Amino acid sequence: MRGDVGENAVEQTLTQLRVLDDRPHARSTPSTAPRTLADLYRDHRQRMVRLAVLLVDDPATAEDVVQEAFAGLHRHWSSLRDEEAAVAYLRTAVVNGSRSVLRRRRTARDYVPPHQVNARSAESLAMLSAEHQAVVDALATLPPRQREVLVLRYYGGLSEAEIAEATGITRGTVKSTASRALDAVGRVMNNPGGS
Numbered sequence: 001m002r003g004d005v006g007e008n009a010v011e012q013t014l015t016q017l018r019v020l021d022d023r024p025h026a027r028s029t030p031s032t033a034p035r036t037l038a039d040l041y042r043d044h045r046q047r048m049v050r051l052a053v054l055l056v057d058d059p060a061t062a063e064d065v066v067q068e069a070f071a072g073l074h075r076h077w078s079s080l081r082d083e084e085a086a087v088a089y090l091r092t093a094v095v096n097g098s099r100s101v102l103r104r105r106r107t108a109r110d111y112v113p114p115h116q117v118n119a120r121s122a123e124s125l126a127m128l129s130a131e132h133q134a135v136v137d138a139l140a141t142l143p144p145r146q147r148e149v150l151v152l153r154y155y156g157g158l159s160e161a162e163i164a165e166a167t168g169i170t171r172g173t174v175k176s177t178a179s180r181a182l183d184a185v186g187r188v189m190n191n192p193g194g195s
Contacts, residue, residue, distance in 0.1 A: 010135055010185055011154045035083050037074055044087060045070070048094050054151040055098035057140055065101060069093035091156065092166045095148060102144050138188040146181035149174055 045066060052062035069090050073080075080086045139147050145167070152163045163174045 010139070010150055010182065035086075037070075037077055040073070040083065040086055040090075041070055044090060048090055051091070051151060051156060052094050052098055054136075054139065054155055055095070055144070055148060056101045061101055062098075065094055065097035068097050088162075088165070091152075091158075095152070095166050098148075099144065134189055135185070138185045141188050142181055142184055145169075146177055146184065149177045150181045150185070153178055 048066045048069060049059075049062050052065040053059055056062055056065065072093050073086060073089055076089065077086075080089060139150065142150070148167055149163055152158045152166060153160075156163075156166075158166065160171045160174045163169075164171045167174070169177070
């Protein structure tokens with residue numbers, strides 16, 4: 001079934017990227033010490049950048065989005081109850097920041113002739129096999145909300161409820177959006193270069 005092929009390829013690619021980001025970090029603070037903003041930055045920055053890259057498809061812009069998210073976290077640091085809430089805040093801020101970037105791009109395209117930009121680094125391309133690159137390319141063809149849901153589900157490893165919270169949509173919408181997105185990815189991957 002096409003959907004199964006697309007879902008398996010998306011899950012495999014995004015899970016592999018998640019594994020790369022989940023490598024253990026050397027922590028300088030004992031586990032009983034309170035976590036600081038610097039600890040969260042060290043432990044979650046790379047993963048948040050990768051999430052933003054998958055959403056906006058531009059490493060430099062992704063870095064900016066994540067820096068803004070951490071700046072916002074710093075401003076709200078005293079009002080967060082724990083590390084889990086801080087990471088959820090970051091994830092939501094990255095998704096919202098990515099949405100803003102995509103809105104600005106769409107507005108800019110209305111006034112400037114469209115041009116093709118592929119800003120992926122050689123390093124990021126070398127990390128992906130041809131099949132994985134096909135999945136990333138297929139993700140780029142999806143509407144922003146569908147891409148967000150798939151990236152948060154398979155790369156972020158979030159549940160439907162967590163995706164709903166991060167994106168501000170209902171769980172039912174998350175489920176139907178994921179289904180439509182997987183079907184679309186399957187169609188693109190089974191018909192490369194076609195319409």
